[in-house]
Amino acid sequence: MAAISSAMAAGQNSDFLGLRLASTSSEARNANRRRLSLQIRASKSSPRLSGRPLRVAVIGGGPAGGAAAETLAKGGVETVLIERKLDNSKPCGGAIPLCMVGEFDLPLDIIDRKVTKMKMISPSNVSVDIGRTLKPHEYIGMVRREVLDAYLRERAAEAGATVVNGLFLKMDSPPAGSGERYKIYYNEYNSKKSATGEKKEMEVDAVVGADGANSRVAKEIGAGDYEYAIAFQERVKIPEAKMEYYKDRAEMYVGDDVSPDFYGWVFPKCDHVAVGTGTVTHKSDIKRFQAATRLRACDKIAGGKIIRVEAHPIPEHPRPRRVLDRVALVGDAAGYVTKCSGEGIYFAAKSGRMCAEAIVEGSAKGTRMIDEGDLRKYLEKFDKAYWPTYKVLDVLQKVFYRSNSAREAFVEMCADDYVQKMTFDSYLYKRVVPGNPLDDLKLAINTIGSLVRSSALRREMAKITA
């Protein structure tokens, strides 16, 4: 997919803010001003902390929070990770790119399935297997979130973070730039003492908001809202013989029936499949789209038993504000999910880690107070690394998810080996791969051909059904 617009995106590392709503441009201007003032400052001379390390609260223990807490603790920062539900099972397809396995050193036993065949299925049920160009060691990982998140939190604890089972409620912020501490309020759940939780307070030097799409930390700093999709998913336990088909295969269904602006999916897990869909534009029809997704896959999941039904918002773009003073948002709390693919796990973990690295560096391994400039370095690094990926997927969604004929063209294009290679390379390794100019030209011609053919087909179908 990314190949189509790779030429457009290659070399473009302009600010990620460009992707956002117009209302965010003032933050862009402020960021530029701050960047300049940082460059003018000769060297950082934030106060040295005497007799204690920097203390940071990470709110939320999903991939963003787990990754942030581990890096902070390893970097000499006193770290408290507050997660409201330690056995949380985040509603999620659980697809992760290969590079995440390596970059986060994930053990293979937490990966349920290695998908090497991704079946794209068009509105008229034409299907194309993507994956022919994969190398023997390449795959898309499928995880259950209850397993991945618990693993990352455990690693944070092993690195020295204190993991608290608690619900973050609110915080008192000190005057901006004062260097005084934040006071956070939370309910700590300790079943031995009280089933409803015990009210607690804690003073910290900085806060990392990793508390997902409905982030309370974001509200506390007036981060602003984002447009969101609603995603619905059913976990379906299917007979073992049927599971065989999905052992290394996932399916993506496109069409007005399954979603007007997204796709329906069947993703394999250890002993069941996750069947789901999402939409931004027609949220109240989500159950109808889910029924259509189930119907499209019915021959393959027949006899299955629904073992869990789940739904959750997916952010559509970054929030207008992601950093304020010594508070930073990461992962879904910040709004880092790609359009078109709806991918957010990797970006959550990466943003958590990048934010933590900026804190460790800015605080000289927990020995100095940090300031907003330190946190802004994380934003700059993240935006620079991923802006092209977000932009390309944004464009692709606009071009190929707008009508059934465009979706037919999209699936037809996916049969091309060059498209498959570029798509997988971009997804698995999280970079917008610069293409081969000759192949890009051929692809452009084929793309136009596919779009023209599918429009002609739609016109003929309209005549027949008129």
Ligand SMILES: Cc1cc2nc3c(=O)[nH]c(=O)nc-3n(C[C@H](O)[C@H](O)[C@H](O)COP(=O)(O)OP(=O)(O)OC[C@H]3O[C@@H](n4cnc5c(N)ncnc54)[C@H](O)[C@@H]3O)c2cc1C
């Ligand atoms: C149905 C669906 C399918 C998806 N499929 C995929 C996919 O296949 N691949 C992919 O990459 N992405 C997928 N996504 C997106 C992905 O799930 C998110 O981008 C990712 O979970 C973001 O991670 P996070 O750590 O930022 O937030 P979350 O995973 O939402 O974690 C936030 C954590 O904070 C905790 N928390 C929240 N509020 C508080 C509070 N007040 N106090 C304490 N703790 C709190 C929560 O319990 C949770 O553990 C999907 C999303 C949905 C909804």
